[in-house]
Amino acid sequence: MDLLARARDLLAAHPVVDGHNDLPWALREQVSYDLNRLDIAADQRERTHTDIPRLRAGGVGAQFWSVYVSTSLAGADAVTATLEQIDVVRRMTALHSADLRLALTADDMEAARAGGRIASLMGAEGGHSIDDSLGVLRSLYDLGVRYMTLTHNDNTAWAGSATDKPVPGGLTAFGAEVVREMNRLGMLVDLSHVAPDTMRAALRVAEAPVLFSHSSARAVCDHVRNIPDDVLAALPANGGVAMATFVPKFILPAAIEWTLQADANMRANGLHPLDTTPEAMVVQRAFEEAHPRPLATAATVADHLDHMREVAGVDHIGIGGDFDGTAFTPADLQDVASYPRLVAELLDRGWSDADLAKLTWRNAVRVLRDAETAAAALQARRGPSTATIEELDGV
Numbered sequence: 001m002d003l004l005a006r007a008r009d010l011l012a013a014h015p016v017v018d019g020h021n022d023l024p025w026a027l028r029e030q031v032s033y034d035l036n037r038l039d040i041a042a043d044q045r046e047r048t049h050t051d052i053p054r055l056r057a058g059g060v061g062a063q064f065w066s067v068y069v070s071t072s073l074a075g076a077d078a079v080t081a082t083l084e085q086i087d088v089v090r091r092m093t094a095l096h097s098a099d100l101r102l103a104l105t106a107d108d109m110e111a112a113r114a115g116g117r118i119a120s121l122m123g124a125e126g127g128h129s130i131d132d133s134l135g136v137l138r139s140l141y142d143l144g145v146r147y148m149t150l151t152h153n154d155n156t157a158w159a160g161s162a163t164d165k166p167v168p169g170g171l172t173a174f175g176a177e178v179v180r181e182m183n184r185l186g187m188l189v190d191l192s193h194v195a196p197d198t199m200r201a202a203l204r205v206a207e208a209p210v211l212f213s214h215s216s217a218r219a220v221c222d223h224v225r226n227i228p229d230d231v232l233a234a235l236p237a238n239g240g241v242a243m244a245t246f247v248p249k250f251i252l253p254a255a256i257e258w259t260l261q262a263d264a265n266m267r268a269n270g271l272h273p274l275d276t277t278p279e280a281m282v283v284q285r286a287f288e289e290a291h292p293r294p295l296a297t298a299a300t301v302a303d304h305l306d307h308m309r310e311v312a313g314v315d316h317i318g319i320g321g322d323f324d325g326t327a328f329t330p331a332d333l334q335d336v337a338s339y340p341r342l343v344a345e346l347l348d349r350g351w352s353d354a355d356l357a358k359l360t361w362r363n364a365v366r367v368l369r370d371a372e373t374a375a376a377a378l379q380a381r382r383g384p385s386t387a388t389i390e391e392l393d394g395v
Contacts, residue, residue: 007343015061017364019243019320062119106369126152170197186375208374209239214320243320254294
């Protein structure tokens with residue numbers, strides 16, 4: 001049996017839990033959340049990286065849908081947009097209930113797999129989504145959000161981003177309280193996008209396992225979005241999971257400078273560098289044609305996973321592709337149908353079936369279950385926090 005066939009067989013038994021997919025934002029940008037205008041039951045490869053046929057072809061068993069909102073939205077506007085993102089995921093899941101099942105717990109994930117459906121979970125990408133309110137945080141949890149990334153590309157008032165100016169200590173006193181309240185709820189603390197000092201501070205405060213929903217190894221590609229080795233090495237003691245991303249500019253050193261030039265070209269054309277609408281992609285493709293980009297491949301991602309396994313251990317790694325959140329993808333990992341190619345690459349490198357089952361399914365299910373167990377113990381000891389940012393940080 002060839003490696004790709006072996007990979008598909010393995011994924012049939014141990015499907016991928018992908019930590020991060022930005023389809024909800026693509027639905028906002030492209031069709032204003034009108035699911036009739038972008039039907040994911042049909043092949044949408046001309047518009048998105050994601051649809052149900054390709055999720056099936058890729059062996060995806062669970063997807064954390066990112067309910068991301070841009071940091072250009074702040075305060076109540078950010079909260080409103082996050083609620084709209086949650087609404088579209090819930091509507092999408094209900095509309096396609098033969099294929100998707102809303103999942104709120106690890107047991108729900110297992111039940112979805114047993115029933116032949118894809119577990120649909122939600123993760124909020126950026127602490128600006130809660131408008132400095134622990135009440136809003138709890139409300140997002142009640143609506144089904146099961147992780148929150150502490151920052152996106154900009155600092156919040158209480159946590160430092162990898163791509164913004166340093167925040168002394170990484171977290172303020174209120175930021176530490178956000179982490180504690182997330183632990184009490186059972187919402188995973190997602191440390192993708194945050195600065196290394198924020199990662200370390202969160203690990204010191206955390207009373208439950210953390211998550212990196214879409215980050216790779218800084219020792220392999222020295223990009224600020226990646227995870228330093230000391231943080232990877234701390235994951236076993238915490239119980240957390242780091243999910244390697246596919247974004248070329250984060251995983252391939254040669255792609256970093258090229259991306260800076262491509263981003264400048266987007267701005268020169270009046271477009272945001274993260275814009276992935278069809279109109280924006282016309283500009284990106286024209287730049288790429290004139291300036292061929294360095295190509296990442298499945299082997300590039302595998303290099304990160306090899307390193308992450310060596311430093312953190314096989315029980316603490318996973319996959320977070322960031323499909324529909326990036327303009328460019330590795331040459332042979334173009335969309336959500338591509339996971340078998342990565343698994344085949346890892347099989348070729350000698351990864352065992354047992355290790356691959358942990359990477360694709362078991363680690364992600366375990367980390368959510370462990371967060372639930374920690375939350376039950378914490379809820380027995382303390383109630384909801386009523387702390388405010390004004391009280392703790394004096395702002």
